[in-house]
Amino acid sequence: MSATAPAARRPRPAAGLLEKPLVVVTGKGGVGKSTVAAALGLAAARRGKRTIIAEVARRDDVSRVLGGTGVHEDELAPGLHHISIDPEDALEQYLVDQLPSRALADVLLSSRGFGYLAAATPGLRELLTVGKVWELAQEDRRTPGARPYDLVILDAPATGHGVAILAAPRTFADAALMGRIARQGRIIDAMLSDPAQTGVVAVARAEEMPVNETLALQDALPVTVGLQIDVVVANGLLPDRFSAAEVDALRAAPPSPPVRAALIAHARARAQRAQLARLRRAARAPVLTLPFVSAALLDAARIEPLVRALERAL
């Protein structure tokens, strides 16, 4: 942990994040959450941590980057696993685990009435999803024959829903004052609301709306879940390569496609730097930057620069 680590040559602003058993990666849609989750997973696995990335509701963005097929705990890279959590599967597993017999679980699962009830209960999908995430993070796995993980990375839905998922156990625990679900809700919430056990990575882009949403999340998290953002990742940072004098020279040069392209790239990079500065001023957590990687061709090799940038910071 950071307190006992020898002084590193470079400061590692997010040291200790990967020591937590659960890391939630969240952020506005389109900011590259899944890419960051995948890069974080690779960085952790290379440190020798048995890691799993959990995606929610059949999105499979991580497995599109790194391979992998879906709802099983597939190993994508040495030490790095992936699962796509399906609330219906999670419900089945939950009932099989909780009820005295498989037959009884089957009775419930095949019952139309129960199906309606489960689908109609607000927040149940969120609860089941996060319950499965909790299960993955347990030393003593409830899934028969399953091995424990050192680190679970939750690739959470876009920010608003991400918070809803984290808050679901508490809501249920509060609503169901007794009974098993309330008890379990409290146990899950105890982990999710403990900053020593659950880390939060907020992914943003250096653009107006993603920065706004990150700052809104920073205010909402302590209230709804009792957590803080551990690290903000500003993803997709473009190179800012021209000095002011060079820009003047470009503006004075005879216009040509390369010069125009350079000026456009410059304007875009400067706009990003302004948003990044705003993010840094307002964020209460360290802000890491990751370089832009062309997402059209994203695969394990292409995210390598991101993995290395994270390894330096964590």
Added chain:
Amino acid sequence: MRRRLAGKRVVVCAGSGGVGKTTTSAALAMGLAAAGARVAVVTIDPARRLANSLGLEGLDNEPRLVDPARFEGHGIAMRGELWAMMLDPKRTFDELVERLAPDAGSRDDVLANRIYQQLSGAVAGSQEFTAVAKLYELDRSGRFDVLVLDTPPSRNALDFLDAPDRLTGFLEGRALKVFLAPTGLAARVVGAGTGVVFSVLRRLTGMDLLDDLGVFFRALGGLVDGFRERAEGVKALLGDPATTFLIVSSPEREPVEEAIFFRGKLADHGMPFGGLVVNRVRALNGGGGPPGADAESLAGALGPKLAAKVTRAYAEERALAERDAAAIERLRAATGDAHPVVVPQLAGDVHDIDGLVAVHGHLFAA
């Protein structure tokens, strides 16, 4: 775009988050209003500065007239009226309950119920439903010639299309009846003697949760017919020939895949596809030949060091432009829109009136 929207009363802008949907919706509405229509744009989560520039600070869940003076000096002559509102899902849901509740007692029961508060608040799906419910209400009011809806930034476009169906199914009464009478549940599960199942459920969930759910369903029970009627009206409105869906995307991979997926869903649901808007496209205007030819003159004009940097920036821009062109090609082929509206990546900020005017210029270009 004007041709595509001719005669349309409802324009729904769909697509994944972060592709400029809100700006597109606002610019579309502005263009239609400028041409003389009374237009209301319903947005979900606009950038604060865009909201401010449209005068949307007051979030009262009702459309507000955007002061035409705001467009003066921006090259937009406002012949019609632009109205804008920011949707408050919780409030829309509450208003719906208030309107549909048969009496004050059941209204208060629903509003005070913890399960309802969950449902109407943060739970996935409620934004989608309230957005279309509001759309329906505004359409019925007859106050506007055109409604433009900026859909919620849902990961799953399906949530939005299915919202009316899901709500109807949910309230159809089956779940309610099952729940209202424990014996009813038992009877449906496996016939006689399944008090066991109910007692198992009770053990799992705890009495209070079951009681809360019971109160919730019982209270909603009185609203079922109103909700069903509303959801059916919404569904009919979405499938109406005067409604059109625009799919908004960027050339990034995820939004492209989402756009294609959504196009398929529109077809499955028999809903009208009005076309594709691709935002933030990087293109090399004025020729994009290989850098080699220019290298020498560049070095002459800028010196070797700066020329090398320019060459590198140019190569990157070219790569991005090629990538974006390929994405548009894929969108074209997969959605069947041979001529998508392409909006280039704008250098400046688009969260103000000038930004809207710039986007508008591209959307309504001939």
